[in-house]
Amino acid sequence: MKKIASTSLTALSLAAAMALAACGGGGGDSGSASTPSNGSGPTPPQQTVTSGNVSTPQYAANSMQLAAFNLLNQYRQQCGFPALTENTFLDQAAQNHAQYLGLNGGAITDTESSTNAGFTGVTYTDRAVKAGFVSGASVGGVSGGYYTNATLSQTQYGEQLAYDWMSGVYHIGVAAWPVTEVGIGFNQTTYNGYPEIQATLSFANEAKTITSNGPITFPCQGTAGVAYSAGGETPLPPNTSGNWGTPIAIAGNLTDTIVLLSATLTPVSGGSPLNLQLLDSANDPNKLLPAYQAVAYPTTPLSPNTAYSVSISGTVNGTPFSRNFTFTTGNVIG
Incomplete structure (x- = not known):
């Protein structure tokens, strides 16, 4: 079996950004300013960190995305952590990065190089903004890959990647970070005749208080x-x-x-x-x-x-x- 997982400072930069936001610094719910009216129509609504949220998951039935989303939320909610809401802008950013990983040999990385195929932004934040997410907000994420010499169902691949992240000492934050929004991207290539999966989660919108009774x-x-x-x-x-x-x-x-x-x-x-x-x-x-x-x-x-x-x-x-x-x-x- 070959299994790949990666975490980096970028993957955990969300934690530092959220701590800064909690102290009154950058990140948080800040958004871009509304476009001034030029008299030709109403002023567009101001985009916020919740723009792109959907109340009911839009992931396809039996997809890798839905399997990972459901399993993460099952464990998060059981243990008192905030439920994750699907955000379509973060979905697009995550899907773009998963495809980037596949286009560049399947090597797992949290950052992108502008000289490589499929580039949409260096960091999780850059890629989220490129996909339409509000600028100025804190965005982080994790990336990973999975391969085995068998063909699994889409649900099995999605759940396996979720278990991979949750069992990582530095990835376990997918189940324990105080965030409320997620975007999920999966890409599939072929290695030695079997599927090789590249996957990314993008997270945003911190919950400043998750407990009133200690950790x-x-x-x-x-x-x-x-x-x-x-x-x-x-x-x-x-x-x-x-x-x-x-x-x-x-x-x-x-x-x-x-x-x-x-x-x-x-x-x-x-x-x-x-x-x-x-x-x-x-x-x-x-x-x-x-x-x-x-x-x-x-x-x-x-x-x-x-x-x-x-x-x-x-x-x-x-x-x-x-x-x-x-x-x-x-x-x-x-």
Whole structure:
């Protein structure tokens, strides 16, 4: 199996932009000014960050896009994170970038080069504005690819990419970022006679408050079916030499700072606790995690179809917190 996934500073720039917006800086809901009337007709309505939103998903039935959208929202809403709304401008931006990846050999990257085929903008923000999204807003995203020597259904490909992102230590934000809008793009090429998929998500419109009672987590109490093993992420999660186990995201509000102190994972059926690797903005060697999000993860794979008890402690803005819950892995490799 060949599986490709990539994250970069650009992929996580949304986190920094949202933190700036929460402090009164750039990003947020700012939009372009209305065009002055010249007397020939009414002034066009001002475009906003929600322009292009649709109340009901417009993705085709049984498509990769709909499968990824539904799975992400299922997990996000179960754990208390904002539901994602489809935005057609972000869809176009994401589709353009997925096609760019396919046109340029399938190598996964978050940025584009103006000299390459299919170029529509260097960054996620550039591509969103090019597709019609309001300028001045914060836009981020993730990109990834998937290949296996079999032909899967469109739904299977869409769900697999979603599981890939959710099981990445640096990609898990797709389930835990405080955003409310998404655009989804998938492209398909052929490698050794089988489909190779390139995919992109574009995110925007931050929710400044997602919790009033301390940090929330993904997975959370009762979550089931998440990947028990994952690999192929760039950058490589610290202290891993091969595949790792299910990561756990701990997230607060945009202005929060989370520091992890301890985290263990214990099979419910019995066994010794596993001490998890702790990663937050203070100790992240890649400087990609925002202050409001931390991740705890086992540095080796877990077991499939197994229930685990989680115990996490840390501080949020200097105040101690703890979280205890149980989740169950599926028979999925991310």
